[in-house]
Amino acid sequence: MSAPLTGDGCGAPVQGQSLAGIDVDKETVIQGVVTAGGTPVPQAYVRLLDASGEFTAEVQASPAGEFRFFARPGQWVVRALSRSGNGEATVTAAIGVNETPLAVAS
Amino acid sequence: MSRDDVLVSAEWVEKNADSDGVVLVEVDEDTTAFDGGHIAGAIKLDWKKDLQDQVRRDFVNKEQFEKLLSERGVSNEDTVILYGGNNNWFAAYAYWYFKLYGHDAVKLLDGGRKKWELDGRPLSTDPADRKATTYSANEPNTAIRAFRDEVVDAIGTKNLVDVRSPDEFSGKLLAPAHLPQEVAQRGGHIPGAINVPWSKAANEDGTFRKDTELAELYKEAGLDDSKETIAYCRIGERSSHTWFVLHELLGDESVKNYDGSWTEYGSLVGVPIELGDGSKA
Numbered sequence: 001m002s003a004p005l006t007g008d009g010c011g012a013p014v015q016g017q018s019l020a021g022i023d024v025d026k027e028t029v030i031q032g033v034v035t036a037g038g039t040p041v042p043q044a045y046v047r048l049l050d051a052s053g054e055f056t057a058e059v060q061a062s063p064a065g066e067f068r069f070f071a072r073p074g075q076w077v078v079r080a081l082s083r084s085g086n087g088e089a090t091v092t093a094a095i096g097v098n099e100t101p102l103a104v105a106s
Numbered sequence: 107m108s109r110d111d112v113l114v115s116a117e118w119v120e121k122n123a124d125s126d127g128v129v130l131v132e133v134d135e136d137t138t139a140f141d142g143g144h145i146a147g148a149i150k151l152d153w154k155k156d157l158q159d160q161v162r163r164d165f166v167n168k169e170q171f172e173k174l175l176s177e178r179g180v181s182n183e184d185t186v187i188l189y190g191g192n193n194n195w196f197a198a199y200a201y202w203y204f205k206l207y208g209h210d211a212v213k214l215l216d217g218g219r220k221k222w223e224l225d226g227r228p229l230s231t232d233p234a235d236r237k238a239t240t241y242s243a244n245e246p247n248t249a250i251r252a253f254r255d256e257v258v259d260a261i262g263t264k265n266l267v268d269v270r271s272p273d274e275f276s277g278k279l280l281a282p283a284h285l286p287q288e289v290a291q292r293g294g295h296i297p298g299a300i301n302v303p304w305s306k307a308a309n310e311d312g313t314f315r316k317d318t319e320l321a322e323l324y325k326e327a328g329l330d331d332s333k334e335t336i337a338y339c340r341i342g343e344r345s346s347h348t349w350f351v352l353h354e355l356l357g358d359e360s361v362k363n364y365d366g367s368w369t370e371y372g373s374l375v376g377v378p379i380e381l382g383d384g385s386k387a
Contacts, residue, residue, distance in 0.1 A: 043223070045220055045223075045224070047310065054272075055303070055305040055306075056271060058192075058193070060191070081220075081224055081310060081311065083223070083224060083226050
């Protein structure tokens with residue numbers, strides 16, 4: 001069983017795209033980069049919502065705009081809040097890495 | 107108790123941060139956020155290193171709390187404004203903690219660090235310049251802190267509010283993967299508890315929802331206002347957020363925070379545990 005890595009406990013781990021130490025045969029990884037007009041947006045607040053729109057977890061993206069969640073297979077929404085605007089994307093996640101680009105606009 | 111007595115806005119902080127008698131305190135689990143930039147003049151408290159005993163599982167005691175605040179330059183007369191990351195979870199925990207030790211002039215910055223950043227307000231990396239004080243704390247006020255035996259006795263008699271996510275409540279999740287040291291032995295929830303995730307009390311920018319919406323939220327979830335209430339989560343920080351909502355915003359003086367929470371309860375031998383979403387309870 002895979003836990004959403006944040007939101008269930010306390011401090012969010014450092015966000016980054018290296019998959020070192022992550023078992024992608026078991027985990028359902030939802031990750032991507034927050035962008036505005038094609039440029040990465042640093043340190044946006046990214047939340048993971050379940051299929052019913054319910055809050056599940058939140059992380060703060062890295063200085064390069066990267067975010068990552070550990071979820072379960074199924075449909076999810078990732079939503080970003082940032083000074084460059086807000087945005088969201090839907091992802092139907094499967095076990096493994098689910099790249100989810102997330103554009104924001106004001 | 108009105109909202110203005112317990113919450114301040116970002117605008118208020120910008121206007122009053124430099125005032126005598128006002129101390130800004132950022133409380134995080136991971137203080138690297140503070141070190142990378144914080145509200146000018148703020149001091150930091152580390153949730154784990156500063157506020158918990160480093161040997162026994164418990165709070166720092168009265169003398170340790172006095173020493174901590176004296177060293178950081180907080181006096182008994184100061185109004186303490188708390189804020190932090192994670193939607194103010196740890197700031198709410200510290201708020202409860204200050205109240206526990208009898209510091210009444212304490213408020214939360216509504217929205218915490220997230221709202222401050224999203225508003226584009228300035229952050230500073232300058233260290234705060236505060237002189238040491240001689241802080242004096244009261245004996246802990248256990249009227250707002252619940253212990254395990256009291257929680258077991260509360261089954262079937264008091265409101266138990268589990269503020270974890272639905273998957274933790276049902277027993278599908280035990281613990282987040284990055285905190286293995288806090289794993290409970292069993293999953294599930296305390297029998298009869300209602301599940302109102304902490305996040306339902308907050309707007310997406312981290313500010314608290316309106317009082318009327320909050321009152322409706324707990325009423326709909328089945329909170330019986332004729333009974334006393336205990337809130338819990340996993341380690342007591344998210345339930346501090348809900349304790350703040352119920353006790354400070356909605357004015358229910360009976361509410362206690364069970365800081366032992368699931369990491370204690372889910373490891374006790376012989377206590378009853380309920381699985382599932384609680385719909386049959």
